[in-house]
Amino acid sequence: MTTHPATILGMTITLIANLTFAVIAATEVVRFGFGAEPAPLSAFPAVMFAPIYGFLIIAVYAAGSEYPSGQHRVTLTATPLRGRLATAKWLALAAITIPAAVIVLLPARLIVGLHAGLDPAGDLFDLGRWVIAYFLMSVVAFGLAGLTRNTTTSLTVLILIPILVATGVFQWPQGIKFLPDQAAMSLLGTPAYDVTELPPAIAAIVLAGWALLAVVSYTVVLLRRDT
Template structure:
């Protein structure tokens, strides 16, 4: 009668870890609430723009969609999703439980990043595409232009989410990263920082340039460059978080 030898280190499939992390994110109340808020506010702004309401500024009459900072404002509610995905690991011993289930951090870190990216991509499509379709159709955009506009907005949501995700993981906090992300455009709007060549490379300004509504003429970047800047910030944030997870949180 042969005895079966049980492995002390069972093989943990990456797809199972990714599935577990996705479940953890989408079942968190903050994910559902913030996604609903972002969707509703985006649709509200889109309806106002589609109604043809004109706003008069020093530069002349303009529709609401011309005010990039206003149209991008719902994004900062959306960022709660990736921030909670990263920072809540450090609340109430959740990280210890996650690492008990997946002791190999080299598996856990990329799985968590993949899960967060997947959830944020799907959530971004839900949160922003319906509003962009309303605005695009009302503005008479052709299908190609409409598709490009939707892709640009989704890209901003996903890349800004990755920046917030990495920042939250490094700081191990849910409030500080959101405060930093919100404070950046506020500080720029006050005019305290008189350095347009540097300000244009901040994430919020690059986001505005990518969607075609730069905050200021002097901070405008070509869309391709703006996309590259956001990718750079996202990579930097994610790498910093991964290093912290592998080294500092060991």
């Protein structure tokens, strides 16, 4: 993960996107909408949240690119203790994505916090929520990429979900609110829609549940597949 070009690419995309959106939202130089009162970018939570999909490139390529390259087969040949291998993978994911999330989020959240008049404690709390959301979504992405054995399927699914929700293809708000991305936005206190809002504490539990499911599913498959 430290040497794969996807890590630098994902961080660069996310950092630039977060900074751009933060500046636009804070300065309100651009407003959006077709009504009498166009809204600032900060009024569109799904857009402010969108840079995370650039960040998920890191986890997706870490788990999915080793299959077509043949690295996975070589690793299993050299490392028969699969339980230790699975543990190392999840620890490596945490060790890379948590600091990376801080790097790509800190400048933008400081700009937003300054605009909102948050004190240092408020800034720290806000940053912490975003880092947790980025990390748990990365765990979900890593597990999905490992299960599908490629990079395109998992990332496509994760990107399509909010698009299908926004376009109204999914007409079940009581279920939609429990999807990973919707739970993440509720955790941040900025739900995409009123009908998909969850209390932040419940949203954190839901997103952690998705992450736990990803950990268990991928670990079980890693222990039993290709034996």
